[in-house]
Amino acid sequence: MTAEGQFVHDVREDVRRALQEDVGSGDITALLLPEEARAEAAVISREHAVICGRPWFDQTFQLLDEEVRVDWRIDDGDTVEPNQILCVVYGPARALLSGERCALNFLQTLSATATRTRRYVDAIAGTEVQLLDTRKTIPGLRRAQKYAVRCGGGRNHRMGLYDGVLIKENHIAAAGSVVEAIDQARHHAPHGIAIEVEVENLHELHEALAAGADIVLLDNMDLATLHEAVTITDGRAKLEASGGVTLDTIRDIAETGVDYISVGGITKHVQAVDLSMRVNAIRS
Numbered sequence: 001m002t003a004e005g006q007f008v009h010d011v012r013e014d015v016r017r018a019l020q021e022d023v024g025s026g027d028i029t030a031l032l033l034p035e036e037a038r039a040e041a042a043v044i045s046r047e048h049a050v051i052c053g054r055p056w057f058d059q060t061f062q063l064l065d066e067e068v069r070v071d072w073r074i075d076d077g078d079t080v081e082p083n084q085i086l087c088v089v090y091g092p093a094r095a096l097l098s099g100e101r102c103a104l105n106f107l108q109t110l111s112a113t114a115t116r117t118r119r120y121v122d123a124i125a126g127t128e129v130q131l132l133d134t135r136k137t138i139p140g141l142r143r144a145q146k147y148a149v150r151c152g153g154g155r156n157h158r159m160g161l162y163d164g165v166l167i168k169e170n171h172i173a174a175a176g177s178v179v180e181a182i183d184q185a186r187h188h189a190p191h192g193i194a195i196e197v198e199v200e201n202l203h204e205l206h207e208a209l210a211a212g213a214d215i216v217l218l219d220n221m222d223l224a225t226l227h228e229a230v231t232i233t234d235g236r237a238k239l240e241a242s243g244g245v246t247l248d249t250i251r252d253i254a255e256t257g258v259d260y261i262s263v264g265g266i267t268k269h270v271q272a273v274d275l276s277m278r279v280n281a282i283r284s
Helices: 003-022 054-064 093-123 142-151 169-175 178-188 202-210 223-233 250-254
Strands: 038-045 069-072 085-092 130-132 165-167 195-199 215-219 238-242 260-262 275-283
Touching: 003 054, 003 093, 003 142, 038 093, 054 069, 054 085, 054 093, 085 093, 093 130, 093 142, 093 250, 093 275, 165 169, 165 178, 169 178, 178 195, 178 202, 195 202, 202 215, 202 223, 215 223, 223 238, 223 250, 250 260
Parallel strands: 130 260, 165 195, 195 215, 215 238, 238 260
Antiparallel strands: 038 085, 038 275, 069 085
16 A cells, blocks of 8 residues: 555544544434535634644545535645634535534644644754654554644654664663664664664763664753763764753754754643634525
């Protein structure tokens, strides 16, 4: 399956699960409307935000009724203002009302991730540092949230445990040392996979560099130690800073000279963007 085909499949499966959870065997409240009734509704932003989630929004209504049409006024990744119309939805009234909450849940949640990501990206604008996401995502929505991170201007780290090596404290303890853990990783990892190792001090950094790590994650280091780590590394590996990064601290961290900064909060500390869907007209 192509990457595009996989994306379409994943969106459809996300929406299927969400509709089963919400609509189940049928929307009994929507039966109050005549089956032939048609409706028009507008989705409106109530705050500044970066919008993300169009494919999930569209798929929600397509699975409910293929007659529904969505006229978008913005693209994923666009910034919107309060009271801005994002799209107008047309079609069978029952489908519009049944799909409203599911469609908005996707749009609000993914827009929250994109919006939070953009704030961090803007905070390090002008540096060469790239903002990375993590695996700290909403269960079942990892691919969706990682898409949202890209819409917000961030970059995806590994998708899961299957497509990247990140040796952490417990792996090192199990292997016996940083060097042994890296050696084992090189033996077992598929060809071409970068080997990343997390270190907590400069002694471990020296070990990781000597063992030939491709990327070193500098965990919870203060600014002075980060500066020293950059000097020690001298381009021999890429450096990723992580741990306790906030909007107030990320700029100073970026200016130490690291290559990447990973922030779990862009996917786990999100608050849904305030959006509403208002029916403008219902006709038989």
